[in-house]
């Protein structure tokens with residue numbers, strides 16, 4: 001049974017998560033407020049940020065918007081992308097998070113990435129202690145391989161707690177999570193929150209039209225998504241969306257959510273106009289035939305073991 005995350009008031013979290021990584025960056029305060037309100041109006045209750053996003057502005061704005069309805073929304077943040085996952089760094093970064101958010105506790109705290117130099121016992125005993133102190137309701141990890149999650153899970157169990165949520169990258173053009181991470185999450189009942197469901201914007205189809213955005217602005221995103229086969233997949237997605245009378249972003253987000261592991265796509269944008277097609281994925285009727293057509297737009301990752309001839 002997959003972990004059902006709930007707001008403090010007891011409502012199961014929305015199927016879509018809204019990522020506030022653009023708040024205070026590509027989206028100024030007014031645009032951020034408008035997106036927060038649009039997400040709330042569409043029923044989104046889960047908001048995702050990190051201590052380092054936009055030098056703290058993301059948490060600051062998320063806190064301003066969420067504070068008046070604190071128990072109705074589910075707030076997730078992340079620490080230890082920089083500085084390692086040791087006790088002192090986790091505690092110091094979480095103190096910064098609380099100050100930026102203007103909120104004492106969060107619903108979910110992720111370790112932002114694996115740290116092979118710090119004993120996992122130290123990382124997860126720190127989080128267990130913070131849970132006991134009422135500072136965090138759930139423990140999560142992001143960008144972990146499946147074996148790293150399971151190592152963390154076995155340690156968490158000895159401490160009387162568990163990993164409740166993971167946050168991998170996942171989209172039509174980044175499907176590695178299907179091989180080990182999703183089956184593990186299903187087996188362990190871990191809630192999955194999939195980041196970059198639009199491939200940083202590639203899957204909106206705008207780059208084929210010569211438009212600008214993150215992929216023209218950031219070398220890291222260019223390296224991640226600007227390959228020939230990914231561009232062809234984005235074009236084919238755009239053609240399919242036109243055939244179906246919908247937006248490619250709607251299809252891309254709906255496809256992400258349709259995996260049997262039930263990933264919650266973490267949607268994001270720089271304006272309400274950009275956000276609309278991603279929000280429209282909520283409730284989009286994904287048939288098995290359409291799911292198969294979308295899945296065929298790019299290569300499926302190879303299975304986790306090599307004995308393929310008997311499969």
Ligand SMILES: NC(=O)c1ccc[n+]([C@@H]2O[C@H](COP(=O)([O-])OP(=O)(O)OC[C@H]3O[C@@H](n4cnc5c(N)ncnc54)[C@H](OP(=O)(O)O)[C@@H]3O)[C@@H](O)[C@H]2O)c1
Pocket residue numbers: 018019020021022026048049112142143167194195196197198199200201202204206212213214215249266267268269270273274275277278
């Ligand atoms: N755990 C991690 O390591 C990690 C890493 C990355 C993200 N995240 C989380 O996941 C969330 C989403 O990630 P993401 O922003 O990479 O998601 P994404 O959905 O792959 O990309 C969103 C970007 O696509 C572009 N876009 C969206 N809708 C559009 C539209 N209708 N037309 C044209 N362009 C559009 C915008 O960028 P441009 O306008 O710049 O093109 C927007 O910021 C983040 O906010 C964050 O919370 C986590």
